[in-house]
Amino acid sequence: MSAQPNTQPAIETAGLRRTFKGRGGAVEAVAGVDLRVNAGDIFGFLGPNGAGKTTTLRILATLLPPTAGTASVAGFDVARHPRQVRERIGYVAQSGGSYREATGREELVIQGRLFGMSKAEAGRRAIEILAALDLTEAADRTCKTYSGGMRRRLNIGIGMVHRPAVLFLDEPTTGLDPQARARLWVEIRKLRETGTTVFLTTHYLEEADALCDCLAIIDHGRIVAAGSPDDLKREIAGDVLTIGVNGSGDEVVKLLAGLSFVREAGLEDGLVRLYVDRGEEAVPAVLRLLDSKGLAPSTMDLHRPSLDDVFLKKTGRSLRESAA
């Protein structure tokens, strides 16, 4: 059941839709998603809350049937062959999965056995995973004694017991301190070496940037951008200039939008945000123009486009504010 790198995509969806019946009529949480995730990749799935991220993930993990469209995971259709899909995937929910009264070892062993391993086999695999995730000392303590980072590592370990071809991680590092997060990144990268395809959702763009070979941004139930982090950043040509102004930001946007080298101008979080061709030339020109109008910027920041900028441009929201 171990993952072999092949040309067949690990995950492929076509026109995937999911409608929920709400009080105010039907709500389309996923509105036609086409995704392709290559085998062996770490794939990041980003989107503001309510964008359809979790719904898509749950469809792919066989927890939710799609209303329309198709999705195949590890070579099997999720709606027609959920059992075959389940045999080949691991799923680590945000809510965790380990029970606080059970020990880490117990959770790993029962998971292995539910996937058909013998008692001895599951026991050996548990020892292997506990060692790999540095949980050996905590193996026979109940999960409620674990730190947040340990518990998260165990949950991922539970998802890996049966060596799945595809591992789904729903916000694996949310709520962890930076150290524990960095620790987990290392573990997730290790999965790539085993050929496991990782599909993760995250609120942290630097995480997507650091971990993912490929990512997709979903908004209002549709994919608005997909590609490698570098490709996506390259799409935003030039540099990003953010300017803090006292007084009317709208006026400043209107003023600066007229400059020849400004590709796009907007107001975000009270800051004027300009996408410019060449930052080093833009800064003095912008300063001169502002000065001539008697405006003095309070802050000014020039940077290469980050995934934040990609996200902002594609969804009109910054991920941080949508996560809050």
Added chain:
Amino acid sequence: MRMFRDTWLIFERSLTLSLRNPVWVILGVMQPILYLFLFGPLLNNIAKMPGFPPGGAFNVFVPGILVMTALFGSAFVGFGLCDEMREGVVERMTVTPMSRVAMLVGRSLRDVILLLVQGLILVGLAIPFGLEINVGGVAVAFALLALIGLMMSPVSYTLALVLKTEDSLAPTVNGLTLPLLLLSGVMLPMSLAPDWLQTVAKFNPLYHAVAAIRALFNASFADQEILWGVGLLAVLTVVTIVIGARSFARAAA
């Protein structure tokens, strides 16, 4: 077969976890013990009243207390499931190829074992008070108690899967168990009740269970209530297990 293997795995896990924290098991048997010691003796005089069924006071009372223990021991098991759902355990297992029937039956069998142990403790404690027992009768009576557990715990699990939180589960289970208990003749035999109340009680499967277990403790094996009790509970158990297993299969969505 996968279903039996998975059922055993879930049973083993659930029982281990229950025994790690046996406070609920102990509390579960404390209440019926209090009834036994503090309420049972009241019946010695009432037992002389006309209309009181045959057998000594404790042979009438203990079967009722056993059914009450079985009812409470299984009607509230959904609370534990709410806890497991919150921690993501149910979802995690749903995304495995395991049998959905096993998710339910493995847990229900654990509930049955625990309530049978509680029942044995109660019977043991009641013998000094004048409970008369016969081995065959008690054995069949305990099979009936097991059926009550197998019938009621899927109801509780199904409600938990639908309602999801203890806050909404508690009033629902209370609203369900109280009429079942009052209309079963657990405290006082229904033969003391007015006709209309007796008629209503006949629609309660637990009424028949109590009547059957009383007959069994009195070694009245020809009593038709025994067949009624066993048959009715067996049919209802199949129904609740089917519904419960489907709820687990659908809990995913």
